[in-house]
Amino acid sequence: MLLNHISIPELNLSKSIRNGWIKINSLSNLDKFFTFFWLMGPFIYLIERDPADLWISLICVAFLFRCFVKKEWDWASQLWFKSALCLWLFGLFSAITSQDPIFSFQQGFVWIRFPLYAVAAQAWLAKDRDIRIVMLLSMLIGLIIMSCILIAETLIEPKLRLTWPYGDLVPGGYISRVSLPLFCVLVAIAVSKKNKAGLFSGIIGMLSISVSVLTGERTNFLIRACGGILASLVWKPKFILLGWLILIEILAVMTLLFARPDLGNRFVKHFVDHIPLVNTSENNPHWGAWRGGIQQALITPIKGIGPSGTRKTCKNLDTKLPSWLPGKNYCGNHPHNFYIQLFAETGIIGLIIGCVMFGSIIFSCYRARKDFFDCPMAATAFVVPLAIFFPIQQFGSFFGQWGNLFSWFAIGFAISQYQGWRSAN
DSSP states (O other), rough: OOOHHHTTBOHHHHHHHHHHHHHHSOHHHHHHHHHHHTTHHHHHHTTOOHHHHHHHHHHHHHHHHHHHHTTTGGGGGGGHHHHHHHHHHHHHHHHTSSSSHHHHHHHGGGGGHHHHHHHHIIIIITTHHHHHHHHHHHOOOOOOOHHHHHHHHHHSSSSSSSTTTSSSOOOHHIIITTTTHHHHHHHHHTTTSSSSHHHHHHHHHHHHHHHHHHOOOOHHHHHHHHHHHHHHSSSOOHHHHHHHHHHHHHHHHHHHHOOOOOHHHHHHHHHHHOOOTOOOOOOOOOHHHHHHHHHHHSSSSSTTTTTTTTHHGGGGGGGTTSTTSSSSOOOSSOOOOOHHHHHHHHHHHHHHHHHHHHHHHHHHHHHHHHHOTTTTHHTTHHHTHHHHHHHHSSSOOTTSSSSHHHHHHHHHHHTTTTTTHHHOO
16 A cells, blocks of 8 residues: 555554544544545635635534534633634724725624634644544645646646636645645655655655746745745754755756746746845835835824725825835735734734734644654644744735635644643643
8 A cells, every 4th residue: 555655653644544534434423524524625725715715614614613512612712812813803993993994894804714714623623633644645635636737737838827727826825835734744754764755755845846836926935945944854854865855856946947937037036126125116016015015004003904904095195105115105905914914904903913823823833843743743833834924925915815715724734733722721
């Protein structure tokens, strides 16, 4: 059996997946149905955003219903969830006091489904390690399917930004975020094991990095590349294997960039020229998006202008103000940075609460590493939220749909590695 050849003592895929199916079949009918439904996530995410949003929303509703019936609310005492709840409530306050309260309230109200999904994974669907490993297998199959789709698109319809299977410029989000927990496990195994499992993990990791380049999505590529480097360092690395893995992946990426000069220009020259903290000139739209958010934040610094309000008011700003802020505003749908967007739309109070949420999620995942270091899923879990919430990068909208669907799926799996909150309550 293939799983026997790619297993390691610390992550026995064959045994754990067999045990996982046994445990799932022993659950109540409701729990069994939704666990199977949860395991379908990586495949539902291959369809489109609305089915993925419906999937995550149904899990949230079922979780809350189950908690009401069983009176199980101890998960709500965790700092990361309490801060998410506070951020949501304060965002709604900002919304109802904004210039467009109905629109802003609608945008802010539905955001709570993302942290609710993460806690549903942690406290319900993924609380058992063997069941998490079954999900790891689902992620692997989903990653391979998506990689094949994007390679086919490159061969049939080559272009600078790939769009299959969505018809939208987001497949790199699936490669980079949905499968990020799996990728961290793969690179950790690849640099720690001189066996078939290490070789297989390295090959899959190299394939996914190469496909990430093909999508043309630079931020998602950097999340994957930097997250992978960190994950390879934090779990029993053999530095010879680490050196070989980095060398092979660099060669693979460089080969792609030389074979596709358009991608090479996008990932090197165009990327460097548009780094917001380096280029604050008027011709840099990335800095322009940040600038518009900063300007709006300074106008209403305490409570902000309401969730997603930046898309409504940016075009009305006097871009000559503040005079000390260089460049020119670019008014897209949002500032393209979580921290600037939180500052602009929920003020300094929302920004502080958001930073507490980000930090406590990372810390909770890091506690899983301390508790179960021998497991590569737990040992690398903190890399996932650290990569997703790393402040100096371009983001999608904090209150948006696609980016959150991708990101919170990965966060839910990562934070489910930490179960210490059970014994603490």
